[in-house]
Amino acid sequence: MIVFAKQRRKSAISLVPMIDVLLCLLIFFMLSSQFVRYQSIKLSDSAQNITAANNASSKQPVILTLKDNKHIYFEQQPYTLTQLIPILQKESQTLPITLTLTDQVNIQALVDVMDGLKQSGFNKLQLESVNV
């Protein structure tokens, strides 16, 4: 007598372990990924540059004063950054700039001004504090 082997039932692949793995991956990426991209700006080189520039030339630095977060004072007149840059560019881009700050100015405003001046070619920048 010939005995045929029983036909096995076709087993479907279970999706449950796959879902588990995917959920684990999802939780890992949710916890470990960050969306803020950290960068940096140089502070020290500008200070050294201006000291060297002052020593090398007799040019007086342009003195800008930040009294609040919006206005930059140049020769006692308040300007916004966009107004001030063309005026400074008429003077000279090689002039060193001394940026004096009061305690009303926050770091975000300082960084905005520094970046604006740097983008316009003013690299010789020195920071100073002033008491008003």
Place this chain on the structure above:
Amino acid sequence: MFNRPQKPKKEVESVFSLINIIFLLIVFFLVAGHIAAEQFKVSPPLLDQGEVLSKKNCTIYVKKEGLYYQDILLKISNTNLANLSHRCNGEILLAAQNQAEALLVVNALSQLKSHFSNIKLLVAQR
């Protein structure tokens, strides 16, 4: 004749839609985020384009109470700063809250610049 209402078939929820959503979420986190190399405990000022942050940085947190290095208030003295500068190869990263007084950074800069050749300020891309 009685017509018994047929029992509705028990619907099996398909797991495919769940898998699709999880895949989409994973792809989103892969594309939009990046694996956090270093976490900073401040919200730094925003900037359009800064310099790439080098991987090994000694970070000093600038706070009202003073300068903090590795969560310890830094005692400002020549020997302390010289030791720290030697340990950090003359490079230091200042991290400060974006709404903090800018004078804190200026004061920190004046204290550190004689010991560190390369001082940077932490910013975040806008």
